[in-house]
Amino acid sequence: MLQSQLFTKTQKDISADETSAGTQLLLRAGFIDKAAAGVYTILPLGFLALQKIERIVAAAMDGLGAQRVAMPSLVPKKNWEATGRWAGLDVLYKVKGKGGEEYGLGATLEEIVTPVAQKFSFSYKDFPFAIYQIQTKFRDELRAKSGLLRGREFLMKDLYSFHVDQKDCDDYYERVKEAYFEIFKAAGLAPITFLTLADGGTFSKFSHEFQTVTAAGEDIVYHCGNCGFAVNKEIKEDYPKCPECGSADFDEKKAIEVGNIFKLGTKYSAAFGFEASGADGGKLPVLMCCYGIGLTRLLGTVAETSRDENGIIWPQAIAPFEIHLIELEAKDGEANREIKKNAQKIYSDLQKKNISVLYDDRPGKSAGEKFKDADLLGMPRRLVISQKTLEQKGVEIKKRGEKETKLAGLDKICDYNFQDR
Numbered sequence: 493m494l495q496s497q498l499f500t501k502t503q504k505d506i507s508a509d510e511t512s513a514g515t516q517l518l519l520r521a522g523f524i525d526k527a528a529a530g531v532y533t534i535l536p537l538g539f540l541a542l543q544k545i546e547r548i549v550a551a552a553m554d555g556l557g558a559q560r561v562a563m564p565s566l567v568p569k570k571n572w573e574a575t576g577r578w579a580g581l582d583v584l585y586k587v588k589g590k591g592g593e594e595y596g597l598g599a600t601l602e603e604i605v606t607p608v609a610q611k612f613s614f615s616y617k618d619f620p621f622a623i624y625q626i627q628t629k630f631r632d633e634l635r636a637k638s639g640l641l642r643g644r645e646f647l648m649k650d651l652y653s654f655h656v657d658q659k660d661c662d663d664y665y666e667r668v669k670e671a672y673f674e675i676f677k678a679a680g681l682a683p684i685t686f687l688t689l690a691d692g693g694t695f696s697k698f699s700h701e702f703q704t705v706t707a708a709g710e711d712i713v714y715h716c717g718n719c720g721f722a723v724n725k726e727i728k729e730d731y732p733k734c735p736e737c738g739s740a741d742f743d744e745k746k747a748i749e750v751g752n753i754f755k756l757g758t759k760y761s762a763a764f765g766f767e768a769s770g771a772d773g774g775k776l777p778v779l780m781c782c783y784g785i786g787l788t789r790l791l792g793t794v795a796e797t798s799r800d801e802n803g804i805i806w807p808q809a810i811a812p813f814e815i816h817l818i819e820l821e822a823k824d825g826e827a828n829r830e831i832k833k834n835a836q837k838i839y840s841d842l843q844k845k846n847i848s849v850l851y852d853d854r855p856g857k858s859a860g861e862k863f864k865d866a867d868l869l870g871m872p873r874r875l876v877i878s879q880k881t882l883e884q885k886g887v888e889i890k891k892r893g894e895k896e897t898k899l900a901g902l903d904k905i906c907d908y909n910f911q912d913r
C-alpha cells in the first residue's frame with residue numbers, strides 16, 4: 493500500500509483518558525479511533541492486523557473441525573428468559589423495537605446456539621459437533637477505561653461444542669486448550685500467557701483462562717513457581733496451595749484474560765429441553781462447552797505487551813505489513829528520480845513475492861518524520877532507500893526494535909531472507 497494514499501495519519505496528541513499504553517499507541521498510530529468509552533472504529537491499519545488475527549483464529553477453529561456460522565446480535569428476550577439471563581446478566585444491553593418486541597444485544601450466544609443446535613440434532617448419532625463464529629459482542633461494562641482491552645462493543649470468537657459423552661467432551665476440551673496455546677504462540681504472546689485455573693461453576697471444578705501478564709491487566713493471577721500454571725484470585729482464596737501441584741510458591745502478577753474455556757455441562761441444554769435419544773432408546777443429556785477469545789482484546793494486548801518508547805513492535809504473524817519501505821527525498825531532481833524508480837521496483841518485486849509492503853512515498857517529509865512514523869506504526873522490518881544507499885547500490889534494512897542496520901544489494905533484496913518470516 494502507498495502511504496500517501498492512506499487516509500489516516502499519525503497523531504501527536506490523543507485524549508489523556510486512555511489508561512492503556514498500547515491503546516494510546518494504536519490511537520496515535522491511527523490504527524483505531526475512539527467514538528466513546530469502550531467504543532472504537534478499527535481503521536485500515538488496525539483492520540489489517542485484526543484480519544490476520546482473525547485468520548489465525550479461524551484456521552485453528554477449522555482445524556478443530558468446528559463449523560463457522562454467523563449468529564444474530566439481536567437476541568430475542570424470550571431466549572434470555574429461558575436461561576434466566578434477561579434478569580441475571582448485568583452487562584446485557586436491552587433494546588426495544590417499534591412494535592414493542594424486546595431484544596438483548598448478543599453478549600455471549602448460548603441463547604441462540606443452543607436452540608439452533610437442537611433443531612438439527614436428535615439422536616446420539618448426530619453428536620459430537622462444534623459451531624463457532626467471529627462476531628461483535630456488546631456488553632454494558634461499568635469500567636471501560638482500558639481501551640481495546642475492555643470494550644463495550646468488541647470482536648469475539650465464540651466456539652460451542654456439543655456432546656453426549658463425558659469423555660468425548662473432556663477430550664475435545666483438551667484439544668481446544670492446545671489449539672489456544674498455538675493461537676497465542678502465533679500472536680507472539682506465548683512466553684507471557686499462562687493457563688490459569690478459574691472457578692468452574694456448577695458443572696465442573698475448574699474452568700480455564702488464558703491470562704497474559706501485563707501491568708495494564710485488570711485481573712490478578714498467582715503464578716505457581718513450581719508447575720508453571722496460574723490460578724486466579726477466586727481460586728487462590730479457595731485453594732491456598734496450587735490445585736495442580738500442591739506448591740504454595742505463588743508469584744502475584746497483573747494480567748489480562750485473552751481467552752476463556754468453560755465446561756457448561758447441561759446448564760443451557762437443559763434450559764431449552766435439549767436432549768438426545770441414546771442407542772437403547774433412552775434419553776441422553778446434551779453436554780456443552782464454550783470457548784471464547786477476544787480478538788480486539790488480543791490486538792490491544794499485543795500492542796500493550798510488544799512496544800518500546802517509540803511505538804508498537806508487531807510480531808511478524810499479525811503485522812499489518814511485513815515491510816515498511818521508505819524512500820528518502822534527495823535535493824537533486826535527477827537523484828530523486830533514481831530513488832523513486834528503485835523504490836517502486838522493490839515495492840512491486842516484493843509484492844510479487846507475496847511480501848506485504850507499506851511504501852512511504854510521501855513527498856515533502858523529512859527522514860526524521862518518516863523514521864518516527866515507521867517506529868510508531870511498528871512494522872517488523874524497515875527498508876530505506878536514499879541517495880546514500882544508492883551510492884552503495886543497496887537498501888538499508890532494520891528490524892523493528894533493534895538498532896543495528898544492514899545493507900543489502902539492490903539486486904538481492906527480493907531474495908533476502910527476512911528471517912522468522
Ligand code: ATP
Nearest residue numbers: 633641642643646648749750751752784785786789
Ligand atoms: P472479563 O473477566 O475480562 O470481563 P469475561 O470472563 O467476562 O471477561 P468471557 O465471557 O469469558 O469474558 O468472554 C470471552 C473472551 O472475550 C474473554 O476471554 C476476553 O478475551 C473477551 N472479552 C470479554 N469481555 C471483553 C470486553 N469487554 N472487551 C474486550 N474483550 C472482551
Ligand code: MG
Nearest residue numbers: 701749751752
Ligand atoms: Mg472469562
